[in-house]
Amino acid sequence: MILTFALGAGLVSLVLAVSVYTISRGYLDVQRQRSAERQASADADFMRGRLAMPGASAQEVLTALDPPANTALLLRWEGEWFTSQASVGPGDLPADLVPAVTSGTQTTLPLNHDGRPFLAVGIPLPGGSGLFEIAPLEELQTTLAILRTVLAACGIAATLGAAALGMWASRRVLQPLRDVAGTAAQIAGGELDTRLERTHDRDLATITESFNSMVDSLQRRIERERRFFGDVSHELRTPLTTLVTGVGVLDRYSDDMPERSQRALRLVVNEVDHLRRLLDDLLALARTEAGLHHDPPxxxxxxxxxxxxxxxxxxxxxxxxxxxxxxxxxxxxxxxxxxxxxxxxxxxxxxxxxxxxxxxxxxxxxxxxxxxxxxxxxxxxxxxxxxxxxxxxxxxxxxxxxxxxxxxxxxxxxxxxxxxxxxxxxxxxxxxxxxxxxxx
CATH class of the missing domain: 3.30.565.10 (Histidine kinase-like ATPase, C-terminal domain)
Structure with a gap:
């Protein structure tokens, strides 16, 4: 029962944890992508306005932007590239991103740079130009890792809790059986006055009463057999003792009898002796079965x-x-x-x-x-x-x-x-x- 509870809870916990993690990951991915796209759109709107001003410098406009931490900006303007970070260049962008954006389509693609996850968002600008914003995903990955840890801990805790619950339930369910087994063992050992304690549990009351009634009936039967044993032993021993004594007297005078009578007497002596030993064995066997002994252990x-x-x-x-x-x-x-x-x-x-x-x-x-x-x-x-x-x-x-x-x-x-x-x-x-x- 304990194993069943633990396996059941573990399976349910696993299904719930996988479901919660999958749904949460999908939701967080969508929210992070939308946040990056909104930020990139806002920056693109800012650049459109500033670049439309006479004498505006693309690099100065790009530098005037204040992107979130660890976010890199790349600007393609009039065929030239401008970047907010010297460590990031157009070669770091996904291959399919630049053609899509320069053709006038806003595009978002995942990016892995130096072993770190990023999200690259491209916003089209007038004249085949475009603004590319590379947003980090480390915070999202950290959040997902924490979520995995929490779900795993909850699953383990639920499994252990179910095992503890199973142990408690099994003990509670099996305790009546242990009581019955212990009482039956005591009765089998000769303690015929032992009974199950009465219970207020309606489901167990019928079993308890039936068991006690059965033991009462068994005790009455054993007591009747004991009385019968005493009566039979007395009734059989008395005539058998008389018979043995009488045959013994005849046997002492067997030499005075004819040969034929001696043979008949010898048969009687043998059969009486056999009957005496048979009765002794029967009484000893009955005494052993009934638990009646003259000497204590x-x-x-x-x-x-x-x-x-x-x-x-x-x-x-x-x-x-x-x-x-x-x-x-x-x-x-x-x-x-x-x-x-x-x-x-x-x-x-x-x-x-x-x-x-x-x-x-x-x-x-x-x-x-x-x-x-x-x-x-x-x-x-x-x-x-x-x-x-x-x-x-x-x-x-x-x-x-x-x-x-x-x-x-x-x-x-x-x-x-x-x-x-x-x-x-x-x-x-x-x-x-x-x-x-x-x-x-």
Missing amino acids: EPLSMGELLAHTMADSNRSGELLVVAADCRVNGRKLALERAFVNLMDNADRHGGGLVGVTVQRVGRDVVIHVDDAGRGVPVDERERVFERFATGHTARGGTSGTGLGLALVAETVAAHEGRVRCTDRPGGGARFTVTLPCIDD
Whole structure:
């Protein structure tokens, strides 16, 4: 918008300046020519009267004239030339001027003498004679130069003024959009009580009210989902806990059962365990999306967090390599669960976890989780983070819930980070988590 205002004003200023200068120059040229012709006519009338007197000398009559400053006079009288200035002679006149004047025609022609502009006016006199007046145009040229400078300055000032006006107008026009964007960003960050301020501008009042109504509706829906989440988690956990406990009791006495019953019990145990893990992942994923967390964000050392996570999950600390550590602002439980899911994914579907590396790249901390499997095909590397990506999508695994990597992606995104899957140098898959550091 600023560029548009500036270009528009510049174009208008250019057109106006060229128009004003052209018209002014034409007018001043005409006025200067008329002034020179009037002066020359008056001088010619004076000379006609004086030369008609008996015994009049042409040179004395010419000398008696008082022309304007820097104006030279030449007189052709009875075939002879007389001049008021020794530096100007008949050879300095335009070639077409003398024949025209001696033939009885008043003529005005431009003249350039010693690099300076002049106007030569010829007035016929009796007997084929003539008076030639050479008037300077330097004053006119100076006036035109000043006019050009003033017009250029006005054009530049108008362009700069239009740019400033465009900046002010663009800020005023775009400010409501900035307010909407800022409010939307705050709402997306979890501040659901944020609203746009009411305005007295009738054009913006409708947008403000519609936006606030939309956010009110969104907040009510999220609150309903949160209540639904709490109800569902309670209703599902209670019977599932009972089922797990009952199956666990039966499993302890499985040796006393017939072989066929043992196989059936083993299937039930596996399915109940799968259902328990699926419910845990679903609830964790729903909690992450709804912004419900048991722990607030806090500064966390990634090296210490991963060491603690690997120790709690009974994994060897020798697999962890901390090349460069830094702290992140995160939720400890959520990040621990995300990295456990990555390690479990490596063990279940990637041939086993072979290493976890922590390093710093610029203002980010980068964590590599490597496995010893066959790797992930390029066309599957985005799909593995989708929900319920089981079967061939999860590298042939069927024991997972299909939510582990989806929960990782949601958790990392909630911490303003990103996760991706690539090839590990030497073979296998590498899952890379990048999180922003808070260290200076």
